[in-house]
Amino acid sequence: MRCPKDNNSTLIDRTLDGGLAVQYCPSTEGQWIRDQEYRAWLENQNAEPDATLVAQRLTSLEFDPAAEDLKAALCPECGHYLTRAKVMTRKSFFVERCGKCGGIWCDRGEWEALQMLGLHTRLDELFSGEWQTLVRERQQSDRQREATIDKLGSDLAGRIFDLAEALKAHPNGDFGVAYLMQQFNKAE
Structure with missing residues (x-):
């Protein structure tokens, strides 16, 4: 063979x-x-x-x-x-x-x-539609992360990534996200 x-x-x-x-x-x-x-x-x-x-x-x-x-x-x-x-x-x-x-x-x-x-x-999972969907989602997430670093610089982007993780882990993290969104809406 x-x-x-x-x-x-x-x-x-x-x-x-x-x-x-x-x-x-x-x-x-x-x-x-x-x-x-x-x-x-x-x-x-x-x-x-x-x-x-x-x-x-x-x-x-x-x-x-x-x-x-x-x-x-x-x-x-x-x-x-x-x-x-x-x-x-x-x-x-x-x-x-x-x-x-x-x-x-x-x-x-x-x-x-x-x-x-x-x-x-x-190995069967690697060839499943579910796995391939996860791969595409991860690629999209990686592109978003790179765009954030590109637009904001690595220091500020790193702080935002850390804050996002902290808010996801906190039981009331959605309040923090709502606060940030409210602050942006006030700025307009």
């Missing part, structure tokens, strides 16, 4: 920590995970971390995606296009899956990143 990212390289059998059998590319260091192997391995795994813990890990993970992550690929087993699911960390990366046979492709370091995030046991 050929590597989906380097057609000149043949995949070799390998077993990851935890006993997951994969096909490994010595050239790109990527890994092909057959659906049936993943499902069998998944049955023996512990409970998944909760969504809050995963979200915290997403914002703190330091990971540099492989150059091959940007390349489209075909399934090494059945030749269908691999669909991509975006994992947004400080530097986003894509996990790929075959829509026909269900196999998963992880470029160099992605499986380890998924393990650190607690997403390696939740």
Whole structure:
């Protein structure tokens, strides 16, 4: 079986920590995970971390995606296009899956990143509409945050971000938001 990212390289059998059998590319260091192997391995795994813990890990993970992550690929087993699911960390990366046979492709370091995030046991979620909606919402939030920094400067923007978090955490934070809005309405 050929590597989906380097057609000149043949995949070799390998077993990851935890006993997951994969096909490994010595050239790109990527890994092909057959659906049936993943499902069998998944049955023996512990409970998944909760969504809050995963979200915290997403914002703190330091990971540099492989150059091959940007390349489209075909399934090494059945030749269908691999669909991509975006994992947004400080530097986003894509996990790929075959829509026909269900196999998963992880470029160099992605499986380890998924393990650190607690997403390696939740791969089905990455390809769900709900996950993709969350990714788009996070992208929008990141753009708004960058625009706020651009318009107000990093010092004032940082103070506003801190105030927003404090108001969200306070049981009567909505009163603070209402006060600020009232002050802006008076200024007009």
